[in-house]
Amino acid sequence: MKFNRISVIVAAVMVMALVAGCSASSGNSKKKVTLAYVAWDSEIASTYVVKEVLEQKLNYEVELMQVDAGPMWAGISDGSADAMVAAWLPTTHASYVTKYNGQYEDLGPNLEGTKIGLVVPQYMDINSIDELTDVVGDTVDHTIIGIEPGAGIMMSTEKVLDEYKLREKWTLLESSSAAMTQQLEKAYANKEPIVVTGWTPHWMFAKMDLKYLEDPKNVYGGDEQIHTIARKGLKEDQPEAFTFLDQFNWTPDEMAAVMIQIQEGETPEAAAKAWVEQNAEKVDAWIKK
Numbered sequence: 001m002k003f004n005r006i007s008v009i010v011a012a013v014m015v016m017a018l019v020a021g022c023s024a025s026s027g028n029s030k031k032k033v034t035l036a037y038v039a040w041d042s043e044i045a046s047t048y049v050v051k052e053v054l055e056q057k058l059n060y061e062v063e064l065m066q067v068d069a070g071p072m073w074a075g076i077s078d079g080s081a082d083a084m085v086a087a088w089l090p091t092t093h094a095s096y097v098t099k100y101n102g103q104y105e106d107l108g109p110n111l112e113g114t115k116i117g118l119v120v121p122q123y124m125d126i127n128s129i130d131e132l133t134d135v136v137g138d139t140v141d142h143t144i145i146g147i148e149p150g151a152g153i154m155m156s157t158e159k160v161l162d163e164y165k166l167r168e169k170w171t172l173l174e175s176s177s178a179a180m181t182q183q184l185e186k187a188y189a190n191k192e193p194i195v196v197t198g199w200t201p202h203w204m205f206a207k208m209d210l211k212y213l214e215d216p217k218n219v220y221g222g223d224e225q226i227h228t229i230a231r232k233g234l235k236e237d238q239p240e241a242f243t244f245l246d247q248f249n250w251t252p253d254e255m256a257a258v259m260i261q262i263q264e265g266e267t268p269e270a271a272a273k274a275w276v277e278q279n280a281e282k283v284d285a286w287i288k289k
Contacts (some may be wrong), residue, residue, distance in 0.1 A: 032061040033241050036072040036081035038151070040177045042201055043086040045258035046110070048272035050085055050248060056276070057287055058240055068150045069093065073226040076231050082238065083230040085110050088199075091221030092116055092152030105232060106220075109225035110249045111201075116153045117212040117220045118144065118160070119198030121188050128214040129164050132195070142170045145183050149174045151203040153197050153220075157168070160219045164272050172197075184208070201252035247286045254279070276284035 031109065033054055037047040047064065054060040065072075065081050073096040075081035087093050087106075118129055126132070146154050161167040180196050181204055187194035187254075188208050195213075204210060226253055228245050235242040254275075263273035 030238070031059060032063065033083065033094055033238060034063045034065055034081045034239055036065045036075045036084045037065060037086050038069050038072055038148070039066055040086070040147070040151075040199075040204060041181075041259050041263070042199070042226070042255060044084045044249075044268050045255050045262065045271070048268040049250075049258060049275060050245070052269070052272040052276045053244065053248075053283055053286065054119045054241060056273075057283065058244060069096065069150050069152060070150045071099055073104075076100075076174060079231045079233070081231065082234055082241070083228065085226065085228045085245070085248065087227040088114060088116070088152055089227050092156065095152070095155060103232065104231045105234070106229040107230055107246045110228045111226040111252065111255060112223075113252055114200055114224040114226055114239055115212065115220075115222075116156065116197070116199040116224070117215055118157070119184075119196050119204075119210050120194065121191075121214055122209040122211050123191055124193050126213065127211070128216060129160060129166075130215075130216060132164070132166055133169055143195075144170060144172045145194065146172050146175055147177045147180050147182050153199060157219050158198055160215075163217050163219050164192075164282050201255045201259070203256060203263045206256060206260055207263070243289060244287050247288070248287075250282070 035047055035051060037043045050064045051064065054062050065075060067075065072081070072084055072086065073093070076084055076287060077100040081178065087096075089097065089109075100242050120126060148154070154174070161172060163168060184194055184196050184204060185208070198204070198210070198212070228248060230242065230245060234245075258271050258275050261274065262268055266274075
């Protein structure tokens with residue numbers, strides 16, 4: 001009888017522990033968010049600032065999922081990621097909007113006034129894409145330094161090669177954001193000609209005297225916005241996180257401040273933390289219910 005009583009007590013304790021464990025696990029899941037992003041300097045800056053606010057101000061556990069643009073959109077659309085703050089619209093990511101239409105929630109722009117195109121140093125005697133063959137053709141290796149394959153700017157640049165009839169002489173080199181800027185900095189230091197895929201905001205415009213080549217055929221489109229995109233159901237599952245993501249917005253100059261700190265050697269975590277601490281009033285407005 002004594003044995004049975006002890007067994008019952010032990011069993012009860014085990015059940016209570018199991019329930020507590022489940023509750024704790026459930027509680028953690030309710031405060032966890034997965035953010036998808038691409039490894040562009042601009043999106044690293046914005047994603048880490050959002051991560052810092054979610055963790056330090058709203059007590060969320062944040063998982064980061066670094067992927068290319070296609071998997072980023074797919075992850076939000078199939079629910080394997082909760083949100084991203086890296087959708088370049090209406091032109092750069094237009095193909096993904098078409099592909100995943102109706103499978104995500106667009107929370108609107110978090111940054112206004114972005115731009116993409118072909119970028120060269122100011123010292124180059126060229127001002128328009130349609131001058132590339134005639135003006136630059138004999139002085140460079142006919143290579144446009146690109147970034148990750150599948151990025152919207154790469155898709156647009158492929159169209160540029162066709163629209164401006166450059167494909168026979170010019171090659172678009174698949175690379176990465178980091179590799180592109182490294183090659184640009186090296187060429188710039190030696191005053192060598194170079195053509196790269198570029199976008200604003202980006203720290204390279206603060207570090208070097210650069211210019212966009214005019215795009216008379218408007219293949220790249222005009223000024224764009226960066227939008228916040230969330231998975232379906234996030235508002236119901238994570239209302240506090242959803243409210244913050246919906247209210248998150250900043251300027252190109254504010255983003256550039258974080259990008260430059262990272263480029264100069266700060267970790268993304270440290271740069272984001274410093275910016276959030278220095279902009280408490282703006283951050284408070286983001287998380288206000």
